[in-house]
Amino acid sequence: MSDTTTARTGWHDWLITNEPASRRQARLGQTYRQWLAFRRNPAAMIGLAIVLLLLLVAAFAPLIAPHDPIAQALDQRLLPPSATYWFGTDSLGRDIFSRVVYGTRVTLVIVLLVVVTVGPIGLLIGCAAGYLGGWVDVVLMRITDVFLAFPRLVLALAFVAALGPGLENAVIAIAFTAWPPYARVARAETLVIRNADYIAAVRLQGASQWRIVWKHVVPMCMPSLIVRSTLDMAGIILTAAGLGFLGLGAQPPIPEWGAMISAGREQIFDQWWVATFPGIAICVVALGFNLLGDGLRDVMDAR
Amino acid sequence: MAAAGKSWAGHGIHWGRIATRELSTVAITIFGLLLVTFLIARVMPIDPVLAVVGDRAPADVYERARLDLGLDKPLWHQFAIYIGKVFSGDLGTSVLTAQKVTDDIKTVFPATLELATLGTLIGVLIGVPFGIIAAVYQGRWPDQIARVVGLLGYSVPVFWVGLMGLLLFYAKLGWVAGPGRISVVWQDYVTPVTGIIMLDAAMQGEWDAFWDAFSHLVLPASVLGLLSIAYMSRMTRSFMINELQQQYVIAARVKGLSEFRVVWRHALRNAIVPLVTVIALSYMHLLEGSVLTETIFAWPGLGRYLTNALLNADMNAVLGGTLVVGAVFIAVNLFSDMIGRLADPRTR
Numbered sequence: 047m048s049d050t051t052t053a054r055t056g057w058h059d060w061l062i063t064n065e066p067a068s069r070r071q072a073r074l075g076q077t078y079r080q081w082l083a084f085r086r087n088p089a090a091m092i093g094l095a096i097v098l099l100l101l102l103v104a105a106f107a108p109l110i111a112p113h114d115p116i117a118q119a120l121d122q123r124l125l126p127p128s129a130t131y132w133f134g135t136d137s138l139g140r141d142i143f144s145r146v147v148y149g150t151r152v153t154l155v156i157v158l159l160v161v162v163t164v165g166p167i168g169l170l171i172g173c174a175a176g177y178l179g180g181w182v183d184v185v186l187m188r189i190t191d192v193f194l195a196f197p198r199l200v201l202a203l204a205f206v207a208a209l210g211p212g213l214e215n216a217v218i219a220i221a222f223t224a225w226p227p228y229a230r231v232a233r234a235e236t237l238v239i240r241n242a243d244y245i246a247a248v249r250l251q252g253a254s255q256w257r258i259v260w261k262h263v264v265p266m267c268m269p270s271l272i273v274r275s276t277l278d279m280a281g282i283i284l285t286a287a288g289l290g291f292l293g294l295g296a297q298p299p300i301p302e303w304g305a306m307i308s309a310g311r312e313q314i315f316d317q318w319w320v321a322t323f324p325g326i327a328i329c330v331v332a333l334g335f336n337l338l339g340d341g342l343r344d345v346m347d348a349r
Numbered sequence: 350m351a352a353a354g355k356s357w358a359g360h361g362i363h364w365g366r367i368a369t370r371e372l373s374t375v376a377i378t379i380f381g382l383l384l385v386t387f388l389i390a391r392v393m394p395i396d397p398v399l400a401v402v403g404d405r406a407p408a409d410v411y412e413r414a415r416l417d418l419g420l421d422k423p424l425w426h427q428f429a430i431y432i433g434k435v436f437s438g439d440l441g442t443s444v445l446t447a448q449k450v451t452d453d454i455k456t457v458f459p460a461t462l463e464l465a466t467l468g469t470l471i472g473v474l475i476g477v478p479f480g481i482i483a484a485v486y487q488g489r490w491p492d493q494i495a496r497v498v499g500l501l502g503y504s505v506p507v508f509w510v511g512l513m514g515l516l517l518f519y520a521k522l523g524w525v526a527g528p529g530r531i532s533v534v535w536q537d538y539v540t541p542v543t544g545i546i547m548l549d550a551a552m553q554g555e556w557d558a559f560w561d562a563f564s565h566l567v568l569p570a571s572v573l574g575l576l577s578i579a580y581m582s583r584m585t586r587s588f589m590i591n592e593l594q595q596q597y598v599i600a601a602r603v604k605g606l607s608e609f610r611v612v613w614r615h616a617l618r619n620a621i622v623p624l625v626t627v628i629a630l631s632y633m634h635l636l637e638g639s640v641l642t643e644t645i646f647a648w649p650g651l652g653r654y655l656t657n658a659l660l661n662a663d664m665n666a667v668l669g670g671t672l673v674v675g676a677v678f679i680a681v682n683l684f685s686d687m688i689g690r691l692a693d694p695r696t697r
Contacts, residue, residue: 089493089496089497188374188377188378188381189381191374191377191378191381192377192378192381192382192384192385193385195378195381195382195675195678195679195682196382196385196671196674196675196678197633197634197636197637197640197674197675197678198637199637199640199641200637200640200655200670200671200674200675201385201671203640203655203656203659203667203671204386204389204659204667204668204671205389206659207389207659207662207664207667208389208390280503280504281503284504284506284507287506288506288507288508288640288641291506291508291641291644292641292644292656292659292660293660294659304506304508307506307508307509307512310512311512311645314512314515314516314520315515315516315520318516321509321512322513325505325506325509325512325513328505328506328509329501329504329505329506329509332503332504332505332506333500333501333504336500336503336504337500340496340500
């Protein structure tokens with residue numbers, strides 16, 4: 047008993063020491079301190095819990111869902127919520143709870159694909175513009191401004207109109223519209239870092255430009271980009287749901303939440319449950335990402 | 350004195366430079382806007398010739414239409430023609446309505462304007478006081494509530510809130526009118542002058558029609574207002590926290606002014622400049638939010654026009670609508686920038 051306590055305080059002391067013996071210890075120590083600060087924020091912890099829950103539900107969807115999300119049972123159409131169908135059934139007799147559960151996978155795929163493509167692109171453009179400056183900066187930022195001049199959803203709509211409806215095209219369209227804020231953030235960070243003394247020191251040591259940007263500028267941009275992308279995920283989810291709602295995102299029978307709300311629209315006054323539950327799912331997940339991002343910003347992005 | 354004189358002499362040049370820079374930025378952005386819409390139209394899988402002649406046209410008719418549309422010319426030439434057309438006010442003809450896209454947009458735009466304006470008004474009237482209170486009680490429970498409400502506003506899908514609003518306030522409680530802009534009964538009572546029904550009705554003294562239009566407007570505007578409240582309260586909070594840390598606030602407190610006066614008269618007045626910028630931005634966001642809201646409420650505005658055109662592959666209407674929304678965005682951005690510069694001497 048006392049052994050585990052000392053072991054724990056041992057780790058704690060090792061992590062929060064003011065004289066770290068190695069770079070690894072310093073880095074772990076900083077993360078640990080951030081975690082301690084993060085833990086004190088109840089709203090952020092709720093956000094973290096929601097996001098972890100989303101991951102778990104998506105991973106174990108076949109075990110959680112009591113019914114097949116796609117199989118139709120036309121004799122079970124539009125049943126209200128009950129012990130068998132927790133969230134009721136839709137107009138094709140599919141269990142809405144199971145569809146909501148499988149919908150977590152669709153949402154996660156969209157969010158991850160968009161962030162994975164958009165983050166590096168924004169980082170590259172922003173760092174290049176900020177570090178190189180001059181005409182590179184002017185050209186890249188003008189392009190960014192053009193994309194920022196469009197409302198996101200409207201531009202995504204126009205892209206999907208050109209590419210044709212579907213999950214992949216929705217992801218491409220959202221990615222096309224989502225990168226400018228990342229470039230802006232990365233550029234702003236780079237402009238501050240570029241003139242820092244340690245960059246001058248590295249340059250005097252003879253490091254190449256590529257090495258300076260990649261090893262010394264990019265890592266410093268990461269915290270704000272992580273915060274930005276976490277806060278952005280809610281927006282991505284909402285845009286994807288909006289496209290799905292208009293019939294331009296994931297196509298039936300894929301259980302996408304926006305499309306499910308759209309399917310429940312005609313029956314909203316008589317069978318309220320069809321549109322209500324997917325909407326609640328969107329709210330909860332988006333709120334989770336927002337709370338998490340808000341908490342991360344307080345911890346990682348102190349400015 | 351000499352330094353002051355010099356700075357005054359330099360003033361005119363300074364303003365001239367700012368104006369040139371702003372104008373060149375706007376010109377480049379508009380050029381980019383045109384390029385993006387043009388390229389979207391080019392990669393469309395829909396054959397624009399078929400949209401004109403139909404799919405049973407003989408080969409020579411098809412070929413003539415293709416030449417008429419200028420599709421045999423190189424891409425840059427087509428782009429130049431497109432720019433020329435846009436600047437002469439020609440956005441093409443909508444396949445759906447068989448009218449000029451510009452005429453269509455003229456009829457639908459006031460409806461969106463009406464909706465977005467009331468939405469912004471709701472957002473400002475509720476969001477700003479909310480943000481001020483959150484800043485004054487920073488870190489305590491009013492702040493926490495404001496934070497959660499703000500984040501909630503960023504987390505709800507607007508089309509879903511619209512549906513839930515219809516279900517509750519229209520179907521169950523009967524407090525407001527349903528989808529549409531005005532009941533059929535009143536439709537012919539109001540002659541469109543400005544296109545904004547409530548304004549027209551009030552000017553013509555048709556008060557029953559006015560209230561009917563209001564009852565149609567209030568729910569969609571509140572749904573949009575919800576988005577605006579979230580944004581306004583968050584931004585107001587951060588501006589006010591910044592102002593309340595300034596030395597003049599301490600001075601005002603030391604002078605013995607009531608806390609109410611310090612917050613609402615002194616700090617708020619200095620936060621107004623950035624707030625105007627934010628209100629303009631929020632207006633733009635509502636224009637975007639109106640795309641989905643209008644679909645839910647069958648509101649005959651730009652958003653619904655755009656989505657309808659989209660679902661029917663009416664490309665001229667899609668691009669025209671996108672272009673107009675983009676142009677409004679640029680205009681509002683420029684406007685808020687200018688207001689900020691004029692009102693705050695430090696940014697000059």
